[in-house]
Amino acid sequence: MSNSKNSFLPRKLHNELERLSELYAVIVVTGPRQSGKTTLCKNQFSNYHYINLENISIREQIVTAPKAFLEQYQQGLIIDEAQYAPELFSYIQVIVDENEDARFILTGSSNFSLMEGITQSLAGRAAILTLLPLSLQELGELIHQNDTNALLFKGGYPAVWAKDIPAQDVSRNYYNTYIERDVRQLLNIKDILRFQTFIKLCAGRIATEFNASALSNEVGVSVPTIQEWLSVLEASYILFRLPPFFRNIGKRLVKAAKLYFYDTSLLCFLLGIENEQQLTTHPLRGAIFENIVVLEFYKNRYNQGKSTNLYFYRDKSQKEVDLIEEKGAKLYAYEIKSAKSFTRGFVSSLDYLRKVIGEDIVSTQVIYDGENDIYSPNNGVVNFRNIKFND
Known part of the structure; x- marks a missing residue:
């Protein structure tokens, strides 16, 4: 439309x-x-x-x-x-x-x-x-008039939706005008090629745990430099880190967090994705889908003037749940899948988390790209356009 x-x-x-x-x-x-x-x-x-x-x-x-x-x-x-x-x-x-x-x-x-x-x-x-870019809620009927690849590719910048400016043009100009100019000035970066490599490598690592040492080796700068660059990208609202969930708050501060971008259109640009069709077979499509869902929860919190209460779960046995929302002693857990068809295996990590944490888990949901929504506190299934927030 x-x-x-x-x-x-x-x-x-x-x-x-x-x-x-x-x-x-x-x-x-x-x-x-x-x-x-x-x-x-x-x-x-x-x-x-x-x-x-x-x-x-x-x-x-x-x-x-x-x-x-x-x-x-x-x-x-x-x-x-x-x-x-x-x-x-x-x-x-x-x-x-x-x-x-x-x-x-x-x-x-x-x-x-x-x-x-x-x-x-x-x-x-x-x-x-x-104020973050437009949420799916704010797009209203537009989310039903665009398929999933279009929503991932267009992202949430108002200029794309309110002024019909192509998403790639918005992202390219955003990158050239703001990231390369403003961020470089803040960091006083002399070697722009290394910084460009760094931000593109970050894009390639979305939905995975941030490893400063690995990036340091690939980019060719020190770990403190990588940490400084990342902090400025966070302060400039380019990307953010989702911390791991631990009952011990101190551990949250020292364990590796997962990396996401504040806009999936900019993310697609950095990954070299030039149109919606290229998303269909792109190896990171699932991660980009996860990014847009996690971002919806962040937007919902910020739009209410609240700080984030969001985490991911992973333990020593490598069992992982994509998103945990903490509200007092109550926990809401979400598994995010880009598939259109539901399979029983989608809830295995959620079932595991219930056994580990117990009754503090009051709701588990699979957020996916399928048509059928089944609202149930215990392993419900919902299309990502229809997320029900626990406000």
Whole structure:
């Protein structure tokens, strides 16, 4: 289906953004570039004045008299890419402390530099939200008008769905403009070829445990460099790590996590997949499918203003369950399969997990690409378009 150009797709984060704007003088909306932060904020707070600090001339004008400018628009101001002028945060702090009716919306795509400024100047005064690319829920009927390969290939960037820009064009420009420019500047990378090799090797390792030593050998840089590059890609919302599940929280911090990307279209681009048809026989199709499902759970949590409560399970006998959701003492386990037909073997790992962990497992589900949904707490089966979240 083709959307009208520049159409706005409603976002689930709207509700939490509305609620928190009544409680906090400052709202921070962070997330990947091009995920729709500006569109959402301008649409929801249409009466607020808007500035974009990525524009150097505007930035220079404001920082010459920051207090006077901020006071002029203190009743409602959206500051886009706020990390470019962190010196404004201390002025905002003074204003919101003096005027309880002051309202500021800050957006930024670099979590590291933005949050560093927020924690220093606006701690306790700002509510922080994360907007990821469009979820399957947000796509609505579009998910039923596109087959699975199309959904994997197109990913979730609004420009693909709301403006009909081909996914490969969006991903190519995203990579060339933001990753190679912004990330390289943050890391001060001199050998771009090695960094390009690194990010493509990461793409080839999705849904597997991250091994810094192996990547260090392949890329030809030190393990600390690999760790630094990965941390910046995480802070820039390119990829994320899913930690392993342990009852002992300390072990979660030291064991290897699994690697996923925040958008499957960018992932396909990095893997050299040029069209939907190539996905059909691609050896990593199952891993890309797993990526989009895990990502849906992350999006659901962030859209409610919550931090993640998600893990994977693997023990010494190499028994693995793809996803575990922890809600207090209750655990919800999911096995993710890209197949269209269900087989009994899909639930073997879930049955094993029930024996190991016991009654704390309150639900086990297989998420797959088949048509038949069977809702059951004990080994239910659901199409990935119809995931029922435990909110």
